[in-house]
Amino acid sequence: ITTGPPKPPPQPASTHHKVLILGGGVAGVIAARTLHERGIDDFVVVEARNELGGRMQTATFANRTIEQGPNWIQGTQDGKGPANPIFTLAKKHGLKTQFNDWFGSVSTFDASGAVDFLDVFNQSGDDFDSLTVAAGARVDQNLVDLSARTGYALIKANAKNPHASASEYYQFDWEYAQTPEESSLIASSWGNNFTYDTDQGGFSDDNQMSIDQRGFKTLIQLEADEFLKPQQRLFGSTVKTISYSKTGVTVTLKNGDTLTGDYALCTFSLGVLQNDDVSFKPSLPGIFYAHIWLIDVKAKLDFKQEAIQSMVMATYTKIFLQFPKKFWFDTEMAIFADSERGRYPVWQSLDHENFLPGSGIVFVTVTGDYSVRIEALPDSQVQQEVMGVVRTMFPNVTVPEPIDFFFPRWHSNPLFRGSYSNWPAAFTSQHLDNLRANVGRLYFAGEATSRKCFGFLHGAYFEGLDIATVMADCIKGGSCADMEHFTQINNVLPYENN
Numbered sequence: 104i105t106t107g108p109p110k111p112p113p114q115p116a117s118t119h120h121k122v123l124i125l126g127g128g129v130a131g132v133i134a135a136r137t138l139h140e141r142g143i144d145d146f147v148v149v150e151a152r153n154e155l156g157g158r159m160q161t162a163t164f165a166n167r168t169i170e171q172g173p174n175w176i177q178g179t180q181d182g183k184g185p186a187n188p189i190f191t192l193a194k195k196h197g198l199k200t201q202f203n204d205w206f207g208s209v210s211t212f213d214a215s216g217a218v219d220f221l222d223v224f225n226q227s228g229d230d231f232d233s234l235t236v237a238a239g240a241r242v243d244q245n246l247v248d249l250s251a252r253t254g255y256a257l258i259k260a261n262a263k264n265p266h267a268s269a270s271e272y273y274q275f276d277w278e279y280a281q282t283p284e285e286s287s288l289i290a291s292s293w294g295n296n297f298t299y300d301t302d303q304g305g306f307s308d309d310n311q312m313s314i315d316q317r318g319f320k321t322l323i324q325l326e327a328d329e330f331l332k333p334q335q336r337l338f339g340s341t342v343k344t345i346s347y348s349k350t351g352v353t354v355t356l357k358n359g360d361t362l363t364g365d366y367a368l369c370t371f372s373l374g375v376l377q378n379d380d381v382s383f384k385p386s387l388p389g390i391f392y393a394h395i396w397l398i399d400v401k402a403k404l405d406f407k408q409e410a411i412q413s414m415v416m417a418t419y420t421k422i423f424l425q426f427p428k429k430f431w432f433d434t435e436m437a438i439f440a441d442s443e444r445g446r447y448p449v450w451q452s453l454d455h456e457n458f459l460p461g462s463g464i465v466f467v468t469v470t471g472d473y474s475v476r477i478e479a480l481p482d483s484q485v486q487q488e489v490m491g492v493v494r495t496m497f498p499n500v501t502v503p504e505p506i507d508f509f510f511p512r513w514h515s516n517p518l519f520r521g522s523y524s525n526w527p528a529a530f531t532s533q534h535l536d537n538l539r540a541n542v543g544r545l546y547f548a549g550e551a552t553s554r555k556c557f558g559f560l561h562g563a564y565f566e567g568l569d570i571a572t573v574m575a576d577c578i579k580g581g582s583c584a585d586m587e588h589f590t591q592i593n594n595v596l597p598y599e600n601n
């Protein structure tokens with residue numbers, strides 16, 4: 104027997120929100136937390152994948168959790184100085200990390216096997232320091248930016264042989280995921296200083312590697328659990344179009360659903376913005392927008408497109424190998440100097456007492472064009488090439504075939520289209536303002552919009568925080584002025600320290 108009125112059918116979740124947060128990586132989660140802290144809770148995080156963390160992604164390999172994306176907290180804290188907010192989150196959520204000795208625990212190899220060229224390696228560290236000093240001097244004198252290659256040449260430190268090239272690669276490409284030719288002298292030096300140099304406002308020169316078997320992503324997922332409700336997580340929701348205007352934003356998903364927001368924050372990677380995976384439509388909702396608004400929109404689109412297409416989405420690829428047992432170097436790191444610069448050059452042992460002892464895992468990193476190249480090859484061919492290098496490095500060992508072999512394809516992944524952004528010499532400080540600026544009620548945040556920490560997790564964190572603060576100020580009835588931008592960049596102004 105049933106009594107009482109029938110239950111009403113479940114209401115579909117509202118498809119209109121004050122804010123649509125597009126993307127659930129570090130920038131999206133920290134933006135959500137910032138809005139929540141400002142008393143704005145009418146938002147959803149729209150994410151294509153089924154978890155938060157974005158590029159913080161793990162895989163199970165050799166029965167261990169390995170990091171496909173970031174694994175270091177780069178710069179931690181020096182005494183009571185400024186703390187890397189990722190370091191703060193790691194401490195708060197009890198993440199297991201370990202100091203990674205990049206410069207003190209290194210073995211060196213070349214085509215003849217193990218060869219000690221640590222003197223050349225140490226010199227390349229000094230050269231990189233000189234490069235940053237030269238860059239700083241250019242900033243002080245308001246001189247125009249150059250490529251880092253030109254910078255190396257001007258300080259007479261260009262690498263002239265495979266040992267020097269591999270050492271330079273370790274100092275430079277292994278961080279920026281592109282060559283000195285492709286990178287800004289000033290921005291790459293400042294990117295380094297603002298993270299590592301405490302005299303320049305950086306955190307510390309410490310690199311902590313996550314060895315937490317819950318995954319590095321745990322720190323941002325546990326942080327989200329403190330405030331983000333299940334109904335605010337729209338997982339499995341791939342955005343196809345974003346239409347924006349001065350009055351609101353409409354988002355269409357791959358499954359045809361539509362979401363509307365008074366405001367939206369797009370945190371998709373620069374690579375996604377550069378491709379046609381998502382199309383942006385300036386919406387022209389009413390006749391009264393006609394002429395002036397059209398011209399306005401055209402100018403806005405031009406400045407935004409120029410900025411998006413001028414920054415570079417670089418690729419950094421970790422190639423993991425599992426062997427029945429360890430036969431390689433006892434240091435944490437190793438460099439292989441091939442005659443071809445950038446060919447399987449940086450090696451890292453996870454089967455090391457500090458990391459994952461007994462795991463049988465070693466990995467090698469390639470970057471930039473080399474990453475793009477191997478992504479186009481079948482795994483079997485890449486494995487063959489890598490094994491050729493391993494056997495060159497250890498000519499006196501009968502090296503078995505690996506038990507397992509894996510590498511992620513970041514460049515071809517439509518949700519990322521690369522690993523992180525890199526600043527080329529032709530990208531100006533004003534371009535960065537334009538990359539960051541809102542268009543109508545659509546805002547942008549992510550590692551690529553960070554002037555000082557582009558490429559880093561903490562860059563994504565700071566941008567999520569800063570842009571959500573701008574949005575909250577606007578929503579709360581304060582200032583809603585457009586963010587600073589330059590409709591045309593006619594001549595390069597000096598790099599600004601702000």
Ligand SMILES: Cc1cc2nc3c(=O)[nH]c(=O)nc-3n(C[C@H](O)[C@H](O)[C@H](O)COP(=O)(O)OP(=O)(O)OC[C@H]3O[C@@H](n4cnc5c(N)ncnc54)[C@H](O)[C@@H]3O)c2cc1C
Pocket residue numbers: 125126127128129130131149150151152156157158159171172173174175176177340341342343370371372375380381419420421513517518519521522523548549550551558559560561562563
């Ligand atoms: C291999 C690698 C190594 C790295 N190493 C380090 C390191 O050691 N230390 C460090 O500090 N940084 C490192 N980084 C950089 C760091 O991972 C990034 O700076 C940071 O994670 C970027 O966060 P984000 O929120 O800006 O973007 P993302 O993490 O890219 O977040 C954007 C989100 O949007 C989602 N998305 C994209 N397109 C759509 C769509 N159409 N519809 C719906 N959702 C979509 C994505 O799934 C993603 O979750 C590394 C990155 C990689 C890839």
